[in-house]
Amino acid sequence: MTTDLDPAQDLCEHLHVLLRETPQGCSEYQLIQMLKARHSTHIPHLPLKDPLVLFRTHFLLFNALYRLRDQLWAAARGHVSISPLCVQLLPYQAGSQALSEGDTLRDYYLDISHLRDTTEQDVERLLSSFWTRMQxxxxxxxxxxxxxxxxxxxxxxxxxxxxxxxxxxxxxxxxxxxxxxxxxxxxxxxxxxxxxx
Known part of the structure; x- marks a missing residue:
């Protein structure tokens, strides 16, 4: 791993290592805990009970996961299956390039302005809206x-x-x-x- 990587790329490399070490896959929470255990400086080392900290940690992780998935796919070196319950590194299988197009979640997480512009009040509104729908x-x-x-x-x-x-x-x-x-x-x-x- 080179030392001149930008922070987002460095997090991608850290995640690639962790996913290779857990071929069965792991949850988002497990990935966060593994990054914290390795003293990663790319995610907040604060309790996840605070909604804004949780949002920012989640966003940084998913931004890096989607970047890693794009990089591996472009190099025909693998595929990252991404969901909160199971993130898994899979072998590359040739397929349609259209698979990465039209993915609204990918577009959201790769737009870093969502991380920068989302306030604590925005997170509270998202959570409130979610629980209102759930009831x-x-x-x-x-x-x-x-x-x-x-x-x-x-x-x-x-x-x-x-x-x-x-x-x-x-x-x-x-x-x-x-x-x-x-x-x-x-x-x-x-x-x-x-x-x-």
Whole structure:
């Protein structure tokens, strides 16, 4: 690893090392903890209980992950599967270059102005809006339907995670699925993990 890298590129390199060391993949939280354990200077070393610290840590991590994914893909050296529950380095498989186009999450995280311009009040509004939507229960029902799970059956988070992994594997763009469907699956998982512990 060279020492003249800009901070964002240096974080990409750190993440590449960590992902190679965990071939089974790891969660966003685990990645953050591994970076902190290695005394990375590229993420805040503050408690994640503060919403703005959490947002900034999350944003920096996902910005670097999307940059790393683009770099590996362009060099035909691998693919980074990115979701909060599992970030995993996968072998490169030739496919359509269109896979990286039209990805709204990628566009959001690669626009560094979102990190710079998002205030504590913005984060609070995002969280408030999220919880207001969650209280209706319609999203939970819709997420369970997307996962083809019976809402009247006693479910555990382990069951939901297993179904999530099955759906991601089945609908991943590298395997002929669509980016839109994969984003819907990720959104549904984000919703369900708030209800099941």
């Amino acid at each position: 209706g229960g319609d999203e939970k029902r819709a997420a369970l339907e997307l996962f083809e799970l019976d809402q009247h059956k006693a479910l555990k988070l382990a069951d939901i995670r297993l179904r999530y992994r099955q759906l991601v594997s089945q609908h991943h763009p590298d395997r002929g699925g669509s980016t839109e469907r994969l984003q819907s699956i990720n959104t549904a998982m984000d919703i369900l993990q708030r209800y099941y512990y």
